[in-house]
Every structure is written in C-alpha cells, then in structure tokens.
C-alpha cells in the first residue's frame with residue numbers, strides 16, 4: 707500500500723506542479739487524513755460498561771476495537787477511524803494486564819484526545835506544512851531549488867520532533883485531565899502506573915512525546 711500511495715502522490719506532483727500547488731497541497735493533506743482514518747484492523751470489543759463510558763465522554767457513535775496491529779505485544783491504547791466514526795483501540799496485552807476499572811480510565815483518556823480534537827489539529831498543521839512547501843517550490847521552480855527544498859523538508863520533518871514535543875506533551879496532560887473529570891484523578895493515575903509496570907517505555911525514545919510518568923502523576927494530583 708505505501709508503494710501505491712507514494713506512486714499516486716508523485717504522479718499528482720508531476721501533473722499539478724507548479725501551476726496548481728494549492729490543489730496538490732489539498733490532495734497530499736487528504737492523503738494524510740486517509741491514511742490515519744482507515745478503519746482499524748482487529749475485531750469489535752463488546753462491553754456495555756466501556757461503551758457506556760464512551761457515551762459519557764460524548765462519543766456515543768464511537769466503537770471499541772481489540773487490535774495488536776500497532777501495539778505489537780505491548781499494553782497500549784489509541785484511536786483510529788475518521789472523526790465522525792472513531793474507534794478506540796485496545797491491545798490484547800492491555801486488556802489482560804489492566805484491571806477492568808483502570809481500562810475505563812484509559813478509555814476516557816483516549817476519548818479525551820478525540821473530543822479535544824488533537825488529531826485534527828495535527829492534520830491541519832500538516833496541511834499548512836504542505837501548503838508552505840509547495841508554494842515555495844512553485845515560486846522557485848527548477849530542478850536544483852526543488853531538490854534542495856525536498857531535502858530541507860525531509861530534514862525538517864526528521865529533526866523537528868523536539869520542537870513539536872511540547873505540544874504533544876501538552877495534549878497528553880489535557881487528555882489525562884479529561885479522563886480525570888470522568889473517572890477521578892486517582893483512577894487515571896493508577897492506570898498510568900499500572901501501564902508503566904506492564905509495558906515500560908523504551909529507553910531509546912530520545913524525544914518522548916509522552917511526558918514521564920512522575921510528571922503526569924504530579925499534574926493529576928494537582929487537579
């Protein structure tokens with residue numbers, strides 16, 4: 707799929723640049739949305755209590771999924787699907803390792819990301835990035851300027867993580883606070899502690915997008 711995806715992107719680039727750079731940016735940003743909003747792998751997880759929590763979080767239309775596609779054996783949760791058809795995804799290791807009442811807290815945290823529209827903000831940022839890049843390319847159209855801008859954009863994406871980390875970390879604190887409003891700060895803190903026990907974060911994460919456990923616990927206890 708990535709091969710076909712990038713072939714399509716390059717063909718769109720070849721046909722639309724430099725005259726239609728705005729349309730190209732829309733198409734590339736649309737591709738980012740499409741990739742992130744694909745239906746998740748896995749199976750439907752039926753549980754009335756968890757579904758009820760989703761309703762309380764304002765996500766009555768969302769569903770629950772069990773999938774190991776992204777977690778790859780680790781205890782992890784996330785969300786997938788388009789904003790109007792969200793799926794909260796639990797990994798099997800999370801379901802096995804986390805007591806049920808703490809699963810509710812994790813669910814509320816993920817629901818918080820959805821309700822606070824963190825992904826939409828991220829994708830909007832991507833759209834403006836493509837707009838700026840293609841506008842610059844169109845204004846300096848030529849083999850060498852375009853090659854230089856391509857390399858510069860690639861380096862910016864690779865090296866820009868430290869600059870974006872504070873924003874991503876703020877979103878984690880916001881999702882924790884959202885969950886604490888639903889299940890209580892103590893339950894959210896207990897879920898984070900248990901998750902760290904069963905799936906410690908990789909020490910190689912140089913720029914962790916998730917704040918350290920102690921920082922998150924301190925924030926939760928200050929609410």
Ligand SMILES: [Zn+2]
Nearest residue numbers: 815819878881
């Ligand atoms: Zn989160």
